[in-house]
Amino acid sequence: MPARKSSRSKFPPSDVVGREWLVRAVRDWMKGDCWTALLVGEPGIGTSSFLRQLTAQEDDAILVDVRPPLGTHRAEGFWGALLSQLSPGDRPHPETTYEMARLAVELLPSGEKRQRLVLLDSLDKAIDLIDSSGLAGLDRPIPGVKLLIACRPGPHVAILQRGGARVIRLQAASPENLQAVRDYLKDLLERRGLEPDLLDELVGQSGGNFLIARTLAEAVAGGELSPHQLADNPEALDRALWALWQDVVHLAPAADRHDLARVACMLCEAGEPLSASSLADFLALPAVRVQELLLHLSPLLSQRRQKYSLFNPRMNLTLARYLERDLVRVHGDVVSFFRETYPSWEEMDDRYGWFYLGHHCDRFARTSRRRDFAVLHWLAEGPYIRAKLERTRSLRAVLDDLYRGLRAALEEQDLPRIVGYGLKIPRMRAEEAARILHETADQGKFGLARDSARLILSEASRFKGLLLLAWQALEEEKRPLADELLDEALRVSRPLLYDEDLSLFLRIAGDLAQVPELSERALLLLRKSEDPLRIASCCLGLGRSERLPEALRVQALEQAIGLAEQLEPSTQARMLSRIAEVFKALGLDARAARIRVPQTETSARPVDLEGILVAEVPAAAFQEGLEKVSRMRWEPHRVTSLIAMADALARNAGADWAGEAFLHLMQAAVQVVNPGERLRAIMGLAEALAASGRQAYTDDAFRRLSATAETLQDLPVRSQALGSLGAARFALRHHKDADQLFSEAAALAFRVEDRIERGRALAAVAGAVARTGNSIRARDLAFHSLQTFEEPTHPYVDFQCRSTMKMGLAATISQERTVEFLEMGADLIRQVDTLGPRHRAATLATLARGVARLGESSWGRKILNQAVGAARAMPPGPAQAVTLASLAVQEADSGEPARAEQILKEAEEALGYSEEPAGRAEGLAAISAALMSMGKITGSEHYLDLALAEIDRVHSSELAGCRALLMVAHQAEELRVRNRLDDLLRRAEQGLSHLAGAEREEKSLVLMQIYLALGQHRAARQLLRGLQTSDARSRALEELAAAAILVEPEEGLALLREIPLVDIRMQAVRRCTVKLGQELRPSWRQKVMRTLAELTLLAAEDQETADMVCSRWVCLDQNPNSLERTARKMGWLAEDGAVPQVQLRQQPAPNPS
Known part of the structure; x- marks a missing residue:
């Protein structure tokens, strides 16, 4: 006889079976009185493996595996399998099913006061064993016996549950199951030597299904799928899932199989789970018929709220592939x-x-x-x-x-x-x-609102939208929703906050912080800005908020102190002084005393405010101090002093001379010329008046302040001033006057023409209203501000595409119209004052190249001469040398070698004005590159040697960010200097290891570009891991994507999709589009077109990027009829067949860097 198992536990140890949550559920059932339990889960969720492991560990456990090939799906096969694992002794083998069942029931109790565990796997394949009373023969409790059944969903579950069975449901998406899948995959990845970075993606793609998780991991390990193809089904998974379908179909009557396929096709292709009535409508089938078909399909279905879907999206893919014709x-x-x-x-x-x-x-x-x-x-x-x-x-x-x-x-x-x-x-x-x-x-309608917020392109507006929704949800007592929205807002990368946003932002953060569960994350909101001064100001604002608990206020103030230490001395002194004042107001004088305020020239006050207040004649002392302040020439310091005097006066508002003193302060504010500083003075005086309380002079003072605000000609500034006055009036309980001021401020803000300025003005008014506690009105204004920021730029949305269309059609009409258009572009470039000589030279050179390609050599020569003139106007040095070297290449290409040599001589002379190694190396490398393009190899090698000698002089801490090294790397292959760069790269890596923070990230990006120029993609990818900020990671992913887009388009596209910051992602899409345009090999045309199609889909997020990429399609289309049809469709073609005048962009040029 086989040896008895040594374990005496009634359940296997959890470290063998795993999934402790399932272990606990089964253990609880075994301890209770219920004798039958069902493990119900979708195919592939691991119930069978759980039962097998349980059988191996449990004493007196019997497992019957229901499988049609074994015949155990029929009664005689099932009972035969059960009896074969018992000891009938000398009894004859039963001849009928009834006798087999009776004998099994008699033999199942094991005796010896031990409990027998009967395990039945895949009962859903043996429907004939079940009737309305349950599992025939085992539908009654047997003393000393427990029955554990694993099955898939179906009508049998309800039958057994009615008979008293406990149902333990294994939900694929439950956190416990997902963690079990994660643990399983982690072990599998280690054993197969796969990258641990795949873990999260594999868990997500598996949907919590062990079969799918294992098959995907094995497909990656075997090379059948790349990490970027995990959304596809490998062949092994298709075969496994198709086998599940075949199991269901074979159990159904032959007459039902065609309609089964139709219902399955409908479910696998439906946009969402469908009800039985919808299936009946769409497939034109009777409702009774649909119900019958759903019963047959139930092992593969997931049902929720009377709606049906297949158990896993992977099953949808498999059925769609195999049943495509249906x-x-x-x-x-x-x-x-x-x-x-x-x-x-x-x-x-x-x-x-x-x-x-x-x-x-x-x-x-x-x-x-x-x-x-x-x-x-x-x-x-x-x-x-x-x-x-x-x-x-x-x-x-x-x-x-x-x-x-x-x-x-x-x-x-x-x-x-x-x-x-x-x-x-x-x-x-x-x-x-x-x-x-x-x-x-x-x-x-929070669901739709949240969905719309996610579609807002800019991070700043998306952040504000989600934060406004969280605020609204909190007010409507929807705490879980507010929690989710706050988390989502915190995940937004690098939102840009304007100064005008801060009042509203502080109000929202303060309201959220009052909820204990949200307080810590509300403080994290303050760190979404990357400006230490702004974060410190926000923390100080929360510290001043009397609505918050003292402990939270102190925590915010402590954060403000840490941030203030990062500021420059004068700003730090002002910030720390204000923090100390708040600590004193809280009664924490000891903590205030420990704050060390640095003494600087700008932090020293021009008047002794405390001395004024205790003077023998305070009014005269105040007037003398005010005259001293009024003589200050630098208005920011003058306004700061005026506000300080107003604050001091507010603490003595009841004095008989205070009213006149306030009026003198207002007269001084009128003398401030700069609108922004006058606004600051008005806001500071308004806050001081509000802090003074109701006095006899406050109404007159506010009228004078309002009159001063009316002198502001700039609508956004005047609107902000009136909003601030409204908040101050409200603080004095003059609600009617406050409402009128808010209405006037909002009306002025809506009249601002520039959309950015209008958005900022509305945000400022919203913040002022929020300070009064009127959250509904504040939120409405904030949403209007957000809408204003996101308005499309109407005149520019199709600028580039329309311009390209005009050029394309002009080529079929007249050459003169094309040249006329380009001349108009040249005039525009010359008029852009924001471009310095270097960038004007580069832009004109690009235009000259384009004109020359159209055959207009004389016009191209004229523009190129202007570009050279702009370069010669630059200050002598490395920057001028690099610019002249690039223009020398263009001169040589245009057939002027003598002019090219002269310009190169000028470039070398420009380097004589610099002794800095990195700059000289950059200029020498540029001259070397120019000579290489002109075919002068010997000269190129000479200047490259000089450049390398200068690079050797660069300190190792600066070497990683050396642009000259990058320029040399681009020439390494042609001039065979790759080996000479190895030592420099080692030094650069060593120097980088001693850096930290922003400097390290900036130089890591340059080093990444160097590695990419040398074709060392693996080394470049390694640098990505050390980048922490979203900005640096985005820029690094842009470089990697641009390097891969032609070599490995799928990898390049995947990298583009990973870029977290929208503006950099769109910039990368534009850059990759330009690189695709440089690929001219006919054999690559289809590959380029497929990649361009994917870039077009990515570009459709942003108007400017979509315009640029669509213009590329216009360039590729050589068919005049197609161009004309496009122009007519877009409304760009007039009745005479001419393209209407393109409206050129009249906005500041972008930063050329």
Whole structure:
């Protein structure tokens, strides 16, 4: 006889089975009176392995595996398998099923006061064993026996539950199960030698399913999938999931199998879980028939609130692949249902149709033998889109349809539609996201509002939108939602806060901080700015807030002290003085005394305020001090002193001379010339008057301050002044006057023409209103401010694409019109005052190159001469040398070698004005590169040697950020100096290791560029791990993506998608688009077009980027008819066939760096 198992425990140790939460659930059941338990879970969730491990560890455990090939799905096979594991002794083998069941029940109790555990796996495959009473033969308790059944969902679960069985459900998405999958994958990745970075992605892609997790990991380990392809199903997973489908189909009657496939196709392609009635409508099947089919499919289904879906999205992919031909009819049925049921969009009231009709139109085209996207374009280009937006208020759902249209246009290379969709998507996003956020927030529809906030492009506006929603949710006592929204706001990278945002921001942070569960994260909000002064000011503001508990105020003040120490001395002195005053107000004089305020010239006050207040004649002393302050020439210091005097006066507001003193202060404020400083004076005096309380002179003083505010000509400044006065009036309980001032301030803010200034003015008024506690009005103004910031730039949205279209059509009409357009661009560049000589030279040189390519050599020569003139106007030094060297290359290319040599001589002479090694090396490397492009190898090598000699002189701590080393790296292959760079790179790595913070990150980025120039991509990727800030990581990912986009397009696109900051991600998309345009090999055309299509989809987030990428499609299309159709479709073509005048951008030039 086999040896008895040594374990005497009633349950295996948890370190063997794992999943402690499941161990505890089963242990609790075994201790209770319930004799049957069900482990119910989706296929692949690991119930079978759990039962096998349990059988191996438990004494007197019996496992029956229900499998049709073994015959255990039938009664005789099941009971035979059970009896074969018992000891019948000398009894004859039963001949009937009934006798087998009776004998098994008799033999199951093990005796010896031990408990027998019977384990039954995959009961869902043995439906014949179950009737309405339960599991036939085992539907009654047997003393000393416990029955644990593992099965998939189905009607048998309800039957057994009615019979008294306890149901233990294994939810794939539960935190406990996801952690178990994570632990399992972590061990598997270590054993297979895979990167641990894959862990999070694998857990997410598995959906908590062990079978899928294991198969994906094995596919990556075996090279079948790359880490960027984890969204796809490997063949092994498709085969495993198809086998699950076959198991279900084989158990169903043959007559049902066709309709089973239709229902499965509908579920795998539906946009969301479907009810039985929806399935009946879409598939034109009787409701009873649908219910029968769902019963057959139940082992593969997930059911929630009477809606059905397949258990895992991976199953959707498998069935869509194997049943592709059946999908066409299913999607056609859905489209036909909506077209026939609703004659017009105004009559449609079906939510599913609004949200997913576009999905079915797209899939109908893609699953057909002959792809025809006409139905999709009929939907996306017609009135349906606007009707859908008005009916659903879901901008995301509308954009999804437009993206489907764009993808289809890109596949067909349909230029009119590429440009149409490509420009419409970012424009609609900019127009509607903030507006719908405001509208749905007012209606309390937090789900739609949150979705719209996520679609706002800029980090600053997205952060503000989420924060406003969290504030609103908190006020409406929806704490869990406020918690989620606050967490999401904290995850936004690098939001830019204006000074005008701070009052409102402090009010929101203060309200959130009053909730104990949110207080710590509310303080973290203050650190979202990267400016230490701004963070310190916010912390000081919270410390002053009397609404907060003292402990939280002290915590905020302590943070402010730490930040103040990072400021320059004079600012630090002012900040620490204010912090000390707050500590004293809190009664913490000892803590205030420990603050060491540095003494600086600017921190010393020009008048002794304390001495004035205790003087024998305070009024005269005050007047004398005011005259001294008024003589100060630098207005910022004068205003700071005026505010300090007002604050001191507020502490003695009851004195008989205080009213006249305040009036003198106001007269001094009128003398301030700078509008910003006059505004600061008005705000400071208003706060001092509010702190004075109600006095006989306050009304007159406020009238004079209001008159002073009216003298401000700048509308945003005047609006902010009136808002500040309104907050001060409210503090004195003059509510009617405060409301009138707020209304005037808001009206002025709405009149500001510049959208950025209008947004800032509205934000300032919102902050002033928030200080009064009127959160509803403040939030409304804040949402209007946010909408203003996100308004599309109407004149510029299609500038580049329209310009390219004009040039393309001009080429088919007249050369003169093209040259006229370029001359207009040159005039614009010459008029841009913000460009210095270096950048003006570079821009003119680029324009000259473009004109020369059009065949206008004389005009190109004229512009190039202007570029050389701008370079010669630069101060002598390395920067001038680099600029002249690049122009020398262009001169040589234009057929002027003598001029090129002369310019190179001037470049070398410019270097004589510098002794700094890094700068000289940069200039020498530029001369070397110029000579290389001119074919003068010997001269190039000579100057490169000189450059390397200068680089050797650079200190190791500066070497990683040396631009000259980067320039040399670009020439390393041609001049065979790669080996000479190894020592320099080692020194650079060593120098980098001694740096920290922003300096380390900045130099790491330059070193990364050097490695990429040398083709050492692995070394470049290693540097990414040391970058902490979102800005540095974004810039590094941009460099890696630009380096990979032509070599490994999929990797380059994946890197682009990882860039967290939107502005840098869009910059990277534009850069990669330009690099694609440099690839001219005919054999690469299809690869380039596919990559450009993906870049177009990424660019559709941002108007400027979409404009640039769409213009690239216009350049690639050589068909005049296509260009004309595009221009007509976009409304760019007049009746005479001419493109209307392009409105040039009249805005400051971007930072050329």
